[in-house]
Amino acid sequence: MLLSAAFTLAVDFSILNVALPVIGADVDLRLADLQWVSTAFALCAAGFTLLFGRLADLFGRRRLFLGGMAALGAASLAGGLATEPSVLLVARAVQGLATAAVIPAALSLLTTTFPEGPQRQRALGLNGALMAAGFTSGAVLGGLLTGLLSWRWAFFLNVPVAVLVLLVGPRVLVESRPPERPRLDVLGSVTVTGGLLALVYGLTSAGQRSWDSPVTIVALVAAALLLAAFGVAESRSDAPLVPLGMLRRRTVAWGNAAGLLAFATETSLVFLLTLYLQDVVGFGPLATGLTFAVLGAGTVLGGIVGPRVIRAVGSQGAVAAGLLVQAVATASLMTIGPEAGWVLLVVVATFVGGVANLVAIVGFMVTATSGLPDAEQGVATGLATMSQQVGITLGTPVMSAIVATQVASESLLDGVTTAIGINAAVCLVAGVVAAVAARRRAAVPALAG
Incomplete structure (x- = not known):
């Protein structure tokens, strides 16, 4: 249940992107204001996640999780029925607030239900796989629903999920909160x-x-x-709100930095490849979304493989390995040309990179939440969710600026491949730093012995 909710919320982030022009025409939203359909969601999802992570610790993780799902269902119904821009944008903002409440609550329920070790790693791996698959599946579902039915079904899809969670959740989820409630x-x-x-x-x-x-x-x-x-x-x-002792923990600070870069690089790569597939190769939105379905499959596999990699090389080693393999897969895309035949390389490289990225993300989640008492898991997962949301938001404008700078003097393809090269370089540097940190951590017990 917790995993299905995470998948649904991840889908919400991207499901409407391909339908924006149709939405604007239906609800009389000006072209200049279309970006607010995505921005309203992103602002609330990232801006309130740390606060809701602490509220989960204070007032109960199950309570906040179920409350967030209720808000998601109501906002999705309102958004699907919207005929005016104001109603649509408020619905998207409430969906973002629901995401800020549900994700850290769900993660803290997972981390407090399963003790540190293989069981928690497996749970976080599946959670990460479904969330990452949700981001890439959103484009596919958005294209299918808009083309076959209506963009409104991108909203309505959440309603039965929310109702099912609200019916079953109170029976299967156990409330979790610290024994003593601190002040906010x-x-x-x-x-x-x-x-x-x-x-x-x-x-x-x-x-x-x-x-x-x-x-x-x-x-x-x-x-x-x-x-x-x-x-x-x-x-x-x-x-x-965030104990400074937590921020001084190397695993928390380092893990969140690595997680931010993992999300920033992969989501911005999807943006770059969308430009390539649609504006260089000439694919339509649906064909582009279906191409990224392979990336979604890779992320699911990465979530399954991630815990095994962690058991073999540790969580920091998994972050390093994932980022280094992701760097190699991304760098191979610097060779793409304008012909449609290069799409085969895109499919293979994004699949391999998707697996590697999820290994890094699972390693990040385990690193950033390990060694902390249950009373601080809401804040820890709130920090991790914040890193995720800021990373998703950060990568695209940075890569967009790089493309725009290159296009001023070169072609769009040159701008895309230059940005892909910088993306790969960021992965490489982050992977090398992670590998050094993992070796130092492993050397400490040996020196002590």
Whole structure:
């Protein structure tokens, strides 16, 4: 149940992207405002995830999970029935809030249900596989539903899932919360939520306008100031939203950084290959989505293989191995040309890269949540979810800016392959750093002995 909910929420992130022009015509949403269908979701999903992660610890993980699923069902029904832009955008924002509530609650229920070791690794592996498969499946489902039925079914699809979870969940899920309820850090909650909202908005604005746009600059400066204020507030709080001791843990800090890069590189690669398939090769949205179905299969396999890799080389070793293989698979795509025959390489490379990326993501989740008491699992999974959402938001505008710079003097294909090369380089550097960190960690017990 927890895994199916994670898959559904991941699908929601991308399912409407291919249907945006049709949605705009149906609800009279201006072309310039279409991006808010995606932005409203991303803002709330990333901006509130850390706060909801702490609320899960304070008020009960099962309660927040079920409440989030109820909000998802109601918002999806409203979005599917929407005839006005305001109703549609509010529905997408509430879907984002539901995602911010459900994902850390579901992850903390998983991590507190299964003790550290193979069982937790297997559960996190399946969760990561289904979430990543959901992101890539969203494009396929969006194309199919829009072409065969209506874009409204992209919303309605969530309603029976939410109803089923609400009927079965109270019977099978056991409530989980710390024995003592600490106070909510209000100042920390306000500053970190505001900072994350400003950060995601700034990154989104960079992709839509430019990095030197006044809107982008103001948003990113506000994000820096608010997040700095959050750090000061946490250092002075008796009951911090995120205990500073947690942030000082190498596994938490390092794991979240690796997770952010893993999500940023893979999701931005999908963006780059979408440009390639549609604007260079000439594929339509449905053919493009079906091409990425192979990537979805790779992510599922990676989620299954990930726990085995962790047992063999440790969670940090799995992150390193996954990122290094992902770097090689991504680098091979620098050779693509304008002919349709190159799609075979795209299929093979994205499958291999998808497997490797999920191995890294499972390693990241295990690393970022290990060695922590159950009372802090909501915050830990909230941090991990935040890294995931910021990574998803960060990668595309950065790669888009690289493509735009190259296109000014070269062709679109040259811009895409240049950005793919930089993407591969980021994976390579992150993988090498992860490998060094894993070796140092392994050397410590040996030296101690």
